[in-house]
Amino acid sequence: MCQFRTSISRSRSTAFTLVELLVVIAIIGILVALLLPAVQAARESARRAQCLNNFKQTGVALHNFHATYKTFPHGLDMWTPNDAPCSMPPGKTRAFIGFAWGVHILPYLEESIAFEQFNLEERSDNGYAVGQNFVAGASRIDSFICPSDPQGFELVGCCSDISNGGSDREDLAKTNMAGVADSDSWQCTWAEFDNYPSGWADPLADGVLYQNSNVSTAKITDGSSHTLMVGEVIGYDNISNAAYWWSSWNILDTSNGINLPLRVRPRSLFDSEEAGFASHHPGGCHFVNADGSASFLSESIDQALFAALTTRANGDILNGQTR
Numbered sequence: 589m590c591q592f593r594t595s596i597s598r599s600r601s602t603a604f605t606l607v608e609l610l611v612v613i614a615i616i617g618i619l620v621a622l623l624l625p626a627v628q629a630a631r632e633s634a635r636r637a638q639c640l641n642n643f644k645q646t647g648v649a650l651h652n653f654h655a656t657y658k659t660f661p662h663g664l665d666m667w668t669p670n671d672a673p674c675s676m677p678p679g680k681t682r683a684f685i686g687f688a689w690g691v692h693i694l695p696y697l698e699e700s701i702a703f704e705q706f707n708l709e710e711r712s713d714n715g716y717a718v719g720q721n722f723v724a725g726a727s728r729i730d731s732f733i734c735p736s737d738p739q740g741f742e743l744v745g746c747c748s749d750i751s752n753g754g755s756d757r758e759d760l761a762k763t764n765m766a767g768v769a770d771s772d773s774w775q776c777t778w779a780e781f782d783n784y785p786s787g788w789a790d791p792l793a794d795g796v797l798y799q800n801s802n803v804s805t806a807k808i809t810d811g812s813s814h815t816l817m818v819g820e821v822i823g824y825d826n827i828s829n830a831a832y833w834w835s836s837w838n839i840l841d842t843s844n845g846i847n848l849p850l851r852v853r854p855r856s857l858f859d860s861e862e863a864g865f866a867s868h869h870p871g872g873c874h875f876v877n878a879d880g881s882a883s884f885l886s887e888s889i890d891q892a893l894f895a896a897l898t899t900r901a902n903g904d905i906l907n908g909q910t911r
């Protein structure tokens with residue numbers, strides 16, 4: 589009888605009490621709370637590495653284009669008769685909003701099928717949004733997308749004229765890249781600025797990819813490894829159908845810095861208001877340099893230095909030294 593009671597007593601002592609169970613649950617919760625940021629950081633590190641690789645691929649594609657044509661592609665073919673945001677170049681008689689640099693490098697990103705759908709002739713006010721160009725511009729180009737952007741991939745509203753197939757919401761494909769056009773203003777209507785003459789002369793924009801640009805490496809006398817060519821941009825939230833698109837209208841200037849004063853969202857359709865380079869990475873965003881390399885620039889970069897990295901042939905002087 590005594591032996592039986594002892595056996596029962598021992599079996600009861602091996603069970604968890606309620607207090608012990610709650611303590612174990614609390615410890616597990618604390619460990620999960622401690623590990624979750626590390627897991628998220630590891631995931632962001634992987635996404636950031638993929639984003640950097642996409643920028644490197646874009647840099648290689650731009651240089652392969654340059655090797656073929658001895659110049660980088662036009663940043664954007666666009667002009668309008670009302671001088672906003674881009675005045676008519678000499679010899680033009682009608683408005684045309686055409687194609688951005690991203691279209692021209694498609695064959696060098698192994699996207700020849702998408703490129704062959706485009707008709708690049710100057711034939712309409714909005715050449716990018718007509719017929720086969722509208723369809724081609726909806727192609728998803730993974731090399732232009734950064735996986736750290738929570739918006740992911742979605743078609744972006746671009747075209748108010750639904751007779752051309754536009755839905756106002758789901759029109760053209762999204763991008764997280766924009767060309768670096770100028771250190772002051774991406775527009776080519778310079779008459780409103782006292783320090784710029786009016787017209788289309790080459791020195792008006794001091795970057796590499798601007799309206800009607802025709803920049804070769806020989807013209808980048810400030811050094812191609814110290815001159816920015818493409819930068820990272822962001823859109824709005826998921827299902828907003830608001831972001832930049834790669835087929836047209838995606839050049840910017842660097843006057844707003846990086847992620848400052850807040851992460852700068854895309855301008856609205858046909859709005860000349862300035863936007864800026866930004867990302868969802870902590871601390872800065874990616875850029876492609878004119879030598880084809882890719883780098884990550886801090887959002888705390890000095891604005892004078894950022895402007896100097898934008899210009900291709902200014903012989904910029906910072907801290908008493910020529911760059």
